[in-house]
Amino acid sequence: MLSRTADHLYWMSRYTERAENIARMLEVSYRMSLQTPGTQAGYWGAALGINGLEEAYRAQYGVITGPNVLRFMTLDLGNPSSILSCLRAARENCHAVRGTVTSEVWETINTTWLDARESVQNHLHGSVQGSELTKFFEWVKFRSHLSRGVTVGTMLQDEAFHFARLGTFLERADNTARLLDVKFDELAPQSSASAEYYEWSALLRSVSAFEIYRKVYRDAITPQRVAELLILREDMPRSLHACMKEVHHILTLIANSRSQETLRLAGALYSRLRYSRIEDISERGLHDMLTRFLNITSDLGNRIAQDFLLPMA
Structure with a gap:
């Protein structure tokens, strides 16, 4: 197999898994911040620290707040480790090897990116809050599960x-x-x-x-x-x-x-x-x-x- 093809397949899966993992981590941080509002900065700082993003965040936003951390790690395409950036990168890597993956794998990953982008543009308006936030995280996890299932179920x-x-x-x-x-x-x-x-x-x-x-x-x-x-x-x-x-x-x-x-x-x-x-x-x-x-x-x-x-x- 060509190194370039292997590279795209490897990173396609890493970015899909990364998007799910970030969604899981942010969902827990959000729920815990609601339970103990007095320690919100600690939870959101830990969320940044897990992914090594505190320095990049502070350069853009300064003080750590829940809404800004959520925006930075969920929707900010300027952050290569945001959920939206990971879904886009997974789609780009999959597109590069469309002839290697099955049509079901490509359609699943491409649809995930298109739906995520449309949701941000039409419904979330650059921010995610309340019930929309938890629904978005659940959707990201579901699409990641679906991508893995289609890969296992359809690829040689x-x-x-x-x-x-x-x-x-x-x-x-x-x-x-x-x-x-x-x-x-x-x-x-x-x-x-x-x-x-x-x-x-x-x-x-x-x-x-x-x-x-x-x-x-x-x-x-x-x-x-x-x-x-x-x-x-x-x-x-x-x-x-x-x-x-x-x-x-x-x-x-x-x-x-x-x-x-x-x-x-x-x-x-x-x-x-x-x-x-x-x-x-x-x-x-x-x-x-x-x-x-x-x-x-x-x-x-x-x-x-x-x-x-x-x-x-």
């Missing part, structure tokens, strides 16, 4: 399919680690047990894990169990373990003469997640573990670009 499982899936799982792993790192630091023990329960529940809901947590643990929500679920559970779809299992498996399928070190690095990270215990991670420090994980996945992304895609500038 060849190299093109594998590169699309690789982008999905690497982006998902990165987002889960960032969310955990920022939120665990932010959600210090609360004086109110009910407030603490609400915030940990919101974190779980942001990765569709609240019902899974109840099924697995059948007990009160505790930080250590939340970390275990989202880091080490192989059967939790958005856990670091589950994502790196898929990344390692896909890299074995597309391996070439240059990718041995990339495959080794992914395998070593997967093995650590597979055989680690949450008690050992807690003892060494969750922040240190997540920082190392993010550094390794960043290195993996660069190596994947060098081995298979168009080298990153």
